Amino acid sequence: MSTSASARPSEPLPQWGPRLPLTGADGFLRAFDVDTRRRNAASHLAQLVLRLGPGFDADAFQTLLAETAAANPILRAPILRRLTVGTPCYRLDRSNPAWPSFTLHPAPPDGAAWPALPALFHERLNEVRSSRHGELLRVDAVPRGGERPGTDLAFTWLHMLLDGAGSERFVSFLEERRRGLAPAVPPADRPESPPEVALPALASERGAMAMRWQRGMQGLGALPTRSLAGPARRRVRQALVYDVHGFSPEETTGIVGRAASQAGFLTPMLFYVAAAIRAHDAVLRARGSVPESYVVPLPVDLRPKGGEGGVFRTRVSMIWLQVRAERARDLATLLEDLKAVRRQAIRERQVENGVAAMAYALRAPAWLYARMTRRALHGELCTFFFGYTAAFCGGLDRFFGAELIDGFHAPSVPPSPGSGLVFSLVGDRLNVTHVRQRGVVSEDELARFGDALRSDLTGLG
Amino acid sequence: MSEWTHERLAELIHRILREDLLEVADDFTPRSNLVEAGLDSLAVTQLMLSIEENTGVWVDESLLTPENLESSESLAACVHEHLGQR
Numbered sequence: 246m247s248t249s250a251s252a253r254p255s256e257p258l259p260q261w262g263p264r265l266p267l268t269g270a271d272g273f274l275r276a277f278d279v280d281t282r283r284r285n286a287a288s289h290l291a292q293l294v295l296r297l298g299p300g301f302d303a304d305a306f307q308t309l310l311a312e313t314a315a316a317n318p319i320l321r322a323p324i325l326r327r328l329t330v331g332t333p334c335y336r337l338d339r340s341n342p343a344w345p346s347f348t349l350h351p352a353p354p355d356g357a358a359w360p361a362l363p364a365l366f367h368e369r370l371n372e373v374r375s376s377r378h379g380e381l382l383r384v385d386a387v388p389r390g391g392e393r394p395g396t397d398l399a400f401t402w403l404h405m406l407l408d409g410a411g412s413e414r415f416v417s418f419l420e421e422r423r424r425g426l427a428p429a430v431p432p433a434d435r436p437e438s439p440p441e442v443a444l445p446a447l448a449s450e451r452g453a454m455a456m457r458w459q460r461g462m463q464g465l466g467a468l469p470t471r472s473l474a475g476p477a478r479r480r481v482r483q484a485l486v487y488d489v490h491g492f493s494p495e496e497t498t499g500i501v502g503r504a505a506s507q508a509g510f511l512t513p514m515l516f517y518v519a520a521a522i523r524a525h526d527a528v529l530r531a532r533g534s535v536p537e538s539y540v541v542p543l544p545v546d547l548r549p550k551g552g553e554g555g556v557f558r559t560r561v562s563m564i565w566l567q568v569r570a571e572r573a574r575d576l577a578t579l580l581e582d583l584k585a586v587r588r589q590a591i592r593e594r595q596v597e598n599g600v601a602a603m604a605y606a607l608r609a610p611a612w613l614y615a616r617m618t619r620r621a622l623h624g625e626l627c628t629f630f631f632g633y634t635a636a637f638c639g640g641l642d643r644f645f646g647a648e649l650i651d652g653f654h655a656p657s658v659p660p661s662p663g664s665g666l667v668f669s670l671v672g673d674r675l676n677v678t679h680v681r682q683r684g685v686v687s688e689d690e691l692a693r694f695g696d697a698l699r700s701d702l703t704g705l706g
Numbered sequence: 707m708s709e710w711t712h713e714r715l716a717e718l719i720h721r722i723l724r725e726d727l728l729e730v731a732d733d734f735t736p737r738s739n740l741v742e743a744g745l746d747s748l749a750v751t752q753l754m755l756s757i758e759e760n761t762g763v764w765v766d767e768s769l770l771t772p773e774n775l776e777s778s779e780s781l782a783a784c785v786h787e788h789l790g791q792r
Binding site: 505506507508509510511512514545546547549550584587588591592596 | 727728729741743744745746747748749750751752755766767768769770771772775
């Protein structure tokens with residue numbers, strides 16, 4: 246069943262113009278979508294999955310999703326260049342009222358047994374979709390039977406223009422709307438709100454920042470890296486598979502404590518990056534193909550600290566972490582290097598330079614960004630993709646009347662680097678989604694990877 | 707060390723947070739909880755770099771516990787202790 250959009254008449258909505266500018270980060274992610282379509286005959290899709298207990302109110306969800314799409318046309322607007330040239334933007338005047346769709350599927354006849362996921366979710370992740378649609382493509386709900394009945398819900402995003410934090414905020418936002426705690430349009434997403442973090446007014450200063458970013462990217466090539474998939478080849482059909490490494494509450498308490506004490510209470514992601522690097526290192530070492538360095542882009546959420554955060558436009562930058570592969574032999578050594586690299590990057594204002602560079606890249610052909618990075622890194626984009634979203638959906642424990650039992654991200658990752666890891670804390674449990682291109686790792690390597698990851702995280706080697 | 711008293715450090719930290727790093731309301735005081743005010747992974751490192759610029763002392767993020775981040779005053783106590791150890 247597809248929704249049709251209808252606004253709640255009692256609430257005054259902003260006047261949207263015919264178009265809305267993209268943030269630089271929107272444009273950056275769009276570049277990956279264009280690149281994926283050109284090279285890999287696939288869409289750059291990403292999923293957010295909620296595993297709910299009984300009681301999910303599908304009708305209320307459907308109604309509110311339609312209202313939200315009506316109030317926030319950015320959610321269903323395609324991204325186009327104006328008259329095929331110029332800076333790409335959301336074309337609100339062409340936004341499609343039929344999207345996003347919501348489908349409540351019939352319960353499987355034999356009832357899918359927990360913890361198996363509906364096969365449909367994997368199919369959705371690998372669909373090739375037209376870029377005419379908006380950011381949120383569709384939501385699929387599949388009832389679950391067996392011993393743990395309920396509903397599995399998959400939000401499938403086109404382009405992943407909503408970053409991981411943004412897509413989680415969207416879920417939280419819907420639940421807040423249901424409870425009457427949020428306005429129809431988040432204040433930071435109103436058309437008059439500035440889409441970007443503040444940059445210098447002088448174009449020459451912004452240009453200098455972008456050049457510093459570019460020089461930094463080119464400098465990464467001095468120590469070549471290698472992903473599990475190897476350098477990008479032309480025409481590799483994208484086919485993603487993923488599994489979720491779940492940790493018990495007891496294990497999670499230990500892991501979170503180790504991350505806080507070794508990397509910092511507010512910076513635990515460096516501990517997770519280190520564990521992820523060493524899991525990749527374990528496989529590459531067994532293959533006898535250890536590179537000179539490991540390179541991991543670390544997303545940085547730039548939403549206002551303490552202020553009203555936006556939902557619908559991507560506000561991220563990146564810190565590129567590069568460490569010598571030989572340092573990955575020891576977790577503590579690697580972690581110290583990662584801390585130093587990140588600290589130096591922040592000191593050199595890499596985060597702000599990245600914003601300036603992405604704003605400039607908006608004006609260039611979309612494929613240029615990915616090509617520039619691959620050229621600098623000898624055909625690789627990085628060693629792997631990484632994400633950490635801390636408390637999943639802001640600590641949400643119920644969604645439209647049902648208990649949130651579990652949840653995770655399944656982000657897109659191109660055939661090269663071919664693997665990505667996303668860490669999320671769902672209640673008192675850590676989930677690590679390992680998404681990868683089918684065939685990039687063998688079963689033996691997958692076991693080695695999982696063992697190394699678990700060993701470093703839990704400290705029980 | 708140290709012309710940097712605990713009070714001056716607390717004042718410095720509060721000013722950096724208020725003017726440069728956080729979007730906080732008028733009721734943000736040196737006793738306000740920093741995490742609740744929006745201090746996150748990026749902002750805490752930017753804060754520690756600013757403190758290093760002013761005092762010459764780097765306090766590694768791994769030493770910042772939830773208790774240290776209770777407020778500008780408690781963080782100042784942590785930094786002050788490190789200054790004293792130099």
